[in-house]
Amino acid sequence: MLTIKNLHxxxxxxxxxxxxxxxxxxxxxxxIMGPNGSGKSTLASVLAGREEYEITAGEVxxxxxxxxxxxxxxxxxxxxxxxxxxxxxxxxxxxTNFLRTAVNQVREYRGEEPLDAVKFLTLMKEKMKLVEMDxxxxxxxxxxxxxxxxxxxxxxxxxxxxxxTLSILDETDSGLDIDAxxxxxxxxxxxxxxxxxxxxxxxxxxxLDYIVPDFVHVLYKGQIVKSGTKELALELxxxxxxWIKDEVDSNATV
Amino acid sequence: xxKDNQILEELTSKEYEHGWSVNYEAxxxxxxxxxxxxxxxxxxxxxxxxLLDWRLKAFKTWEAMYEPKWANVHYxxxxxxxxxxxxxxxxxxxxxxLDEVDPELxxxxxxxxxxxxxxxxxxxxxxxxxxxxxxxxxxxxGTLSKLGxxxxxxxxxxxEHPELVKKYLGSVVPMTDNYYAALNSAVFSDGSFCYIPKxxxxxxxxxxxxxxxxxxxxxFERTLIVAEDESYVSYLExxxxxxxxxxxxxxxxxxxxxxAHAEVKYSTVxxxxxxxxxxxxxxxxxxxxxxICAGDFSKISWTQVETGSAVTWKYPxxxxxxxxxxxxxxxxxxxxxxxxxxxxxxxxxxGKNTKSRIVSKGISAGKSQNSYRGQxxxxxxxxxxxxxxxxxSLLMGDRCGAHTFPYIDINNPTAKVEHEATTSKIGEDQLxxxxxxxxxxxxxxALIVNGYAKEVLNQLPMEFAVEAQKLxxxxxxxxxx
Numbered sequence: 001m002l003t004i005k006n007l008h009x010x011x012x013x014x015x016x017x018x019x020x021x022x023x024x025x026x027x028x029x030x031x032i033m034g035p036n037g038s039g040k041s042t043l044a045s046v047l048a049g050r051e052e053y054e055i056t057a058g059e060v061x062x063x064x065x066x067x068x069x070x071x072x073x074x075x076x077x078x079x080x081x082x083x084x085x086x087x088x089x090x091x092x093x094x095x096t097n098f099l100r101t102a103v104n105q106v107r108e109y110r111g112e113e114p115l116d117a118v119k120f121l122t123l124m125k126e127k128m129k130l131v132e133m134d135x136x137x138x139x140x141x142x143x144x145x146x147x148x149x150x151x152x153x154x155x156x157x158x159x160x161x162x163x164x165t166l167s168i169l170d171e172t173d174s175g176l177d178i179d180a181x182x183x184x185x186x187x188x189x190x191x192x193x194x195x196x197x198x199x200x201x202x203x204x205x206x207x208l209d210y211i212v213p214d215f216v217h218v219l220y221k222g223q224i225v226k227s228g229t230k231e232l233a234l235e236l237x238x239x240x241x242x243w244i245k246d247e248v249d250s251n252a253t254v
Numbered sequence: 255x256x257k258d259n260q261i262l263e264e265l266t267s268k269e270y271e272h273g274w275s276v277n278y279e280a281x282x283x284x285x286x287x288x289x290x291x292x293x294x295x296x297x298x299x300x301x302x303x304x305l306l307d308w309r310l311k312a313f314k315t316w317e318a319m320y321e322p323k324w325a326n327v328h329y330x331x332x333x334x335x336x337x338x339x340x341x342x343x344x345x346x347x348x349x350x351x352l353d354e355v356d357p358e359l360x361x362x363x364x365x366x367x368x369x370x371x372x373x374x375x376x377x378x379x380x381x382x383x384x385x386x387x388x389x390x391x392x393x394x395x396g397t398l399s400k401l402g403x404x405x406x407x408x409x410x411x412x413x414e415h416p417e418l419v420k421k422y423l424g425s426v427v428p429m430t431d432n433y434y435a436a437l438n439s440a441v442f443s444d445g446s447f448c449y450i451p452k453x454x455x456x457x458x459x460x461x462x463x464x465x466x467x468x469x470x471x472x473x474f475e476r477t478l479i480v481a482e483d484e485s486y487v488s489y490l491e492x493x494x495x496x497x498x499x500x501x502x503x504x505x506x507x508x509x510x511x512x513x514a515h516a517e518v519k520y521s522t523v524x525x526x527x528x529x530x531x532x533x534x535x536x537x538x539x540x541x542x543x544x545x546i547c548a549g550d551f552s553k554i555s556w557t558q559v560e561t562g563s564a565v566t567w568k569y570p571x572x573x574x575x576x577x578x579x580x581x582x583x584x585x586x587x588x589x590x591x592x593x594x595x596x597x598x599x600x601x602x603x604x605g606k607n608t609k610s611r612i613v614s615k616g617i618s619a620g621k622s623q624n625s626y627r628g629q630x631x632x633x634x635x636x637x638x639x640x641x642x643x644x645x646x647s648l649l650m651g652d653r654c655g656a657h658t659f660p661y662i663d664i665n666n667p668t669a670k671v672e673h674e675a676t677t678s679k680i681g682e683d684q685l686x687x688x689x690x691x692x693x694x695x696x697x698x699x700a701l702i703v704n705g706y707a708k709e710v711l712n713q714l715p716m717e718f719a720v721e722a723q724k725l726x727x728x729x730x731x732x733x734x735x
Contacts, residue, residue: 048690052682072689081690088687092705101701102691109692141705158691 001026001197002047002067002166007058008222009046015056016042018222024166027194031208031233032201034219035241040201041085043219044170047199048082049075062166076102077109079196081164083155085171090142095154096124098142099161106162127160131187149180156187167191168199173207185210205237220248283340289313292440295340299409299443302416312429312439319433325596326625326657327565329538332503337472339441382407382446382462394458404449405460408476411447418449422480426509426546426573434505434567435542438474442507445475450485452513459715461490464506472503479520483513483549490718491522501529501564505540514549514576519557521714522570523722526562528729533592533621536564543570547579547605555582556599557713559722561729564593569627571600574608574636581610584710586722588729589622589654598628598659603639603669612643615707618654619730625657632669639666645675648706650699650730700727 007020016039024030034040046053047060049072060067067075090098103123104114115123128135131153143151152172159167169188173181188198188211200211208216208230216233218226220241225248226232236244283294292313296306321331382393382405398405404415411419429439446462464475481487491508504526512518520543529536539562545554556570572581583599601610610630618624624647632639647656658675680702688698704711704723711719 048686050686072686073692073694076690076692084687084690088681088683090684090687090702090705092708093701097705098688098691098701101697102688102693105694105697106692162691 001063003061005059007043007046007060008056009042009053010056011042011053016053016222017046019058020219020222020224022217022224024197024199026165026197028215029192029198029200029211029213031211031213031216031230032199032219033203033205033216033233033236035245036203038219039222040203040219041170042222044082044168044199044201047075047168048072048080073105074109076162076164077106079165081159081162081167083152083159083167083169083172085174087143087146087151087155089144089146091144093142094140095138095142099124099158102158103161123161127157130160130190131156132183133157148175149177152176152180152184153187156184156191160187160191163191163196165196166199167196168201170201171203172200173202173204181207182210205233208233218244220244281340281342282338285338286335287337287339287441291339295441295443298340298342299412301412304420305412308423308429309440312436313441315430316433316436316440319436321433322567325567325627326623326659327567327594327596329501329565329594332501332538334437334472334503337503339472339474340443342443382460383465397458398456401454401457402451403454403456404447406447408442408445408447408478411478415447415449418480419447419478422478422509422511424509426511426544427507427542432542434540435507438476438505438507438542441472442474442476445477445506447477448479448487448489450481450487450516452482453484454482455485456487459488459490461492463492472505474504475506477506477508479508479510479518479545481510481512481516481518481552484515485513486517488519488715489521490715491520492525501536501538502527503538503540504563506542508541508543508570510545510554512545512547512549512552512554512579515551516549517553517555518545519555520545520570521718522556522558522560523714523718523725524558524560524562524566525725527564528562528593529564529591531591533564536593537562539563539566539568541566541568543568544573544600545571545581546573547576547581547608549579550576550605551578552576553580553582555580555584555713557584557710558586558597559707559710559714559725560585560587560595560597561725563595566593566595566597568597569599571602572610573602573604574610574639575604576608577605578607578609579605580608582713583610583612583614583628584713585614586617586707586710586726587615587624587626588617588726589619589624590729591620591622593620593622595623596625596627598626600629601631601641603630603632603636603641606635606637607639608636609640610642612641612645613709614643614645615710616645616647616656617650617703617706617726617730618647618656619650621653623655623657625659627659627661629661629663630671631663632666632671634665636666637668639669639671641669641671643671643673645673646706647675647677648703649677649679696727696731699730703727703730 002024004020004022007017009017032040055068100120107114213230216228217224292309427435429436448460450456510518526537526539547554554572574581581601587595587597589595599612614626616624616626626645630641645658649656660673684702685698703726711722714722
């Protein structure tokens with residue numbers, strides 16, 4: 001589904017990603033871990049098409065298409081979803097209005113009829129249950145005055161509404177208490193199918209107790225320096241990142 | 255230039271939709287402004303002596319006045335002697351009803367999306383259509399007159415209801431008020447007149463549609479709305495002009511009188527030609543709008559969506575004279591490219607327990623300058639006056655300006671006055687967030703801007719609100735990156 005080859009990206013001339021290689025197949029969950037500043041969030045942003053990053057080398061193919069050629073909205077319409085680390089507030093625009101615009105633009109791209117108000121509302125009610133969303137939030141301005149937990153739940157709710165093929169969760173666990181973490185993870189797990197894939201970007205192993213990954217990758221200095229299964233995450237939890245850093249840095253000096 | 259600005263640029267560079275003009279034979283006053291010009295207009299309109307005298311007095315007053323310089327707008331000096339002060343489409347004879355109106359003129363309005371044919375019109379709105387200097391048609395007159403409501407062109411009112419015009423003309427905006435009001439008083443050509451008798455609730459929206467067509471012509475219309483005790487009326491005003499290289503002057507006066515327990519809602523969607531992308535051409539819109547809440551418990555509410563004009567100078571105001579009277583001002587002002595707007599309101603609290611509410615939303619894009627200027631004045635005897643003001647500015651890109659000039663003048667210690675202000679930018683973050691959910695940038699801007707202006711748009715009558723939303727999106731199309 002997603003193939004990343006030798007991806008290099010920089011911001012304002014500073015290289016952040018220095019040759020990422022990753023293969024994600026349908027039905028898989030990949031966790032990207034790594035110390036602060038290793039490029040985890042950059043990878044998520046680059047895949048979603050944030051424009052301040054400059055791609056200096058490499059290629060990314062998504063469902064056979066050159067992802068890097070697509071505008072951010074076309075990537076979304078093709079099925080790439082990014083759950084933001086810091087969801088953005090849009091005053092005066094209700095979640096309902098926002099989502100209806102989004103869902104119908106995606107449908108239009110795919111050559112489907114727009115959903116009428118009744119069908120849309122039915123879909124919303126169904127998906128709200130997934131993340132135990134309070135209906136009141138939907139008529140309020142998007143993310144404005146939402147608590148940290150509500151914002152993250154709203155991200156997963158949007159994900160459920162848009163039914164993406166590739167979901168990228170960018171530190172969705174940050175700022176969540178244990179109950180919210182459980183609710184958010186439940187939502188993600190219920191949305192999992194054999195046809196879609198998830199990339200979980202996280203700092204802590206805690207989230208992976210709830211969303212169990214098929215593969216764990218460690219990102220350091222803009223490269224994937226170690227890959228393994230979920231046991232790798234446990235090892236990292238126990239030993240920290242220093243041993244990996246040492247391994248990489250000593251190899252580099254040799 | 256950042257990507258954000260590029261999109262802003264594209265979005266704001268949408269061409270003006272109503273830029274066409276039509277050639278028709280016109281009756282025009284000679285170029286220039288002298289006493290003779292005024293006599294010419296007055297004769298043309300077959301006016302009574304008292305009105306000519308009134309005009310001439312205004313002209314004398316105006317001659318002694320200077321153009322105001324305090325507004326935060328800059329434009330080359332207007333040569334008032336190079337303008338024509340009257341232009342009217344030639345019609346064989348004065349039409350008595352719509353069937354007799356020149357089809358060519360009706361067609362102009364059709365192209366603007368305004369069908370003056372009563373049968374085909376959406377129910378619930380009566381229209382007075384003003385082309386250049388004269389009113390060409392007023393719809394639904396019959397229906398309204400059954401209720402005693404007078405809705406007609408100003409010239410007609412002078413002939414049919416001279417006592418009402420005489421009583422209220424200049425009673426809210428005196429001819430001495432300011433430079434442009436004095437000029438208007440001297441040379442005004444037509445406009446709308448509306449009278450709602452005591453206890454009558456006007457069953458439909460009354461609307462005036464102004465269109466400037468002729469070149470080098472100033473449009474000076476005058477609107478007078480009188481709502482007697484316990485009456486209600488909602489009034490709409492729309493305007494467009496052709497795209498011309500030179501600037502055109504529009505200096506209107508609107509006066510509203512509200513008796514005890516009367517309520518007047520006045521909504522404007524102003525879409526005069528704003529000039530092109532380089533700032534060439536466009537309308538100079540110097541307008542004086544004021545209402546007086548003369549009776550106790552009366553209410554006047556101004557709502558404006560300002561998207562057009564090269565330069566705007568406009569402060570719809572309320573004089574809250576009656577006890578417990580209420581004044582409201584809701585405004586969205588959008589400026590793009592090289593547009594300049596200096597707009598706001600004045601709330602003058604004279605009566606006891608008077609309340610006013612100001613909600614102003616400025617949106618600046620391109621290289622435009624957008625200023626809010628507002629005054630809240632509480633007089634000595636206005637015990638328990640209340641005011642709430644909210645002034646928000648939204649910036650798109652980094653080459654435009656937003657300015658706020660609030661004046662507060664309190665002479666009674668029981669007054670409670672609140673002022674809130676915010677300035678924000680359409681962020682790259684907001685746009686990216688929308689994009690990431692599959693929403694195209696232009697639609698994202700429309701969504702964000704309409705969200706921002708929602709509180710004001712909600713005040714407009716439904717049909718108008720939809721139009722206004724589209725207009726906002728259109729004005730800003732091409733302006734975000």
